[in-house]
Amino acid sequence: MTSKLTAQSLRKLSNGVSIPAIGFGVYQTPAGEALSIVSEALKAGYRLIDSAAIYGNEEEAGEGIAKFLKANPSVHRSEVYYTTKIWNDDHGYEATKAAIQKSLQKVEKSIGYIDLILVHSPISDKEKRLGTWKALQEAVALGSVKSIGVSNYGVKHLEELLAWDGLVNKPVINQIELHPWLPRKDITSFAAKHDILIEAYSPLTQGKKINDPELVQVSAELSKNAGKTISPAQTLIRWSLEQGFIPLPKTATVSRIPENLDVFGWEFTDEARKTLDKDSYEVLTWDPTVYEDPK
C-alpha cells in the first residue's frame, strides 16, 4: 500500500535482500559535487544511491556515503544501498570481471562492498551479455557484490537471460525509463510475473514535462486535497511509487532534495491516477529495450 510507505520503507528482492523504496540518482552529477550531494541526500533520508561506471562519480558517491555514516553512527552500512552499473564496452566474461574489480576498487575503502551491480544495457550481443552475467554471478558467490540485475532490458533480453542454462542468480531488478508518458506495461508486467522489481529512471522526465499543463493541473488538485502544495515533481515521483516502481529522482540542487522526498503521507487521488494513465511511448532518455543484436 503506497499510502503506508515512508522514505525509509524497504522492498524485498527475489533473493531475500531488502532494497529502499526510493533512491537518489547521480547521473551528470560532477564528480566534484557527488560526495557532498550524496551525503546531503542521505542526511535528508534517502538510503539508496544509484551510480554507474560511466557516470565517473563512483568513488565520490562511495565517499559521500562514508561521510554520512561517519557523521551518523546510528545508521549502519547495511542500511544504505549502493548501486553501480557495468557499461556496454565491458560486456563479455573477462571484460566484466575486470570492470567489477574496477568498480569495487573505487568504493572498497569507503563502503567495503557493492549492494547491486546492473548490466547498464543489453547493447552488445547474446554471447557477451551471458558472459557478463557469468562474471556477475561469480562476484555474488565471492560476496563483494550482494545482488545483480539489469537495466534497459526489453522482454526479449529478459527472456534470453531467464532461459540461459548457466543461470544461478536471477536478475533482481530491471532499471528502465518510466513516467506517465512511457508506462511500458509490457516490460513491467513481464517483470512482475518473474519477481523482478522495477526501478524507474528519469522519473522526473529529466525536467522535460515538469510544466506539462495536465501535470500542473493534477498537482494543483492534489495540493487542494492535501491542504499543502504538491509540486509537479512530487506528483511524478508519487505516480512512480503508486505503480510499484522504485523511483530514482536526480537533483544536483541541494534545496530540491527534501521536496523530492516529501512524497509520502498525503493522498494520491483516483482522478490523478486516471489523468496520468496514458497510453503513450515517449522516450526522453535513450531506449536500449528495443535493441537488436547485429546479424
Ligand SMILES: NC(=O)C1=CN([C@@H]2O[C@H](COP(=O)(O)OP(=O)(O)OC[C@H]3O[C@@H](n4cnc5c(N)ncnc54)[C@H](OP(=O)(O)O)[C@@H]3O)[C@@H](O)[C@H]2O)C=CC1
Ligand atoms: N540506467 C540508465 O540507463 C539510466 C539511469 N538513470 C538513473 O536515474 C536517475 C534519474 O534520472 P535522470 O535522467 O537523471 O532524470 P530525472 O527524471 O531524475 O530528472 C532530473 C532533472 O530534473 C531536475 N529536477 C530535480 N528535481 C526537481 C524538482 N523538484 N523540480 C524541478 N526539476 C527538478 C534536475 O535538475 P537539477 O539537477 O538541476 O536540480 C534534473 O535536470 C539518474 O541520475 C540515474 O541514476 C537515468 C537515465 C538512464
Ligand SMILES: O=C1Nc2ccccc2C1=O
Ligand atoms: O543516467 C543515465 N542517463 C543516460 C543517458 C544516456 C545513456 C545512459 C544514461 C544513464 O545511465
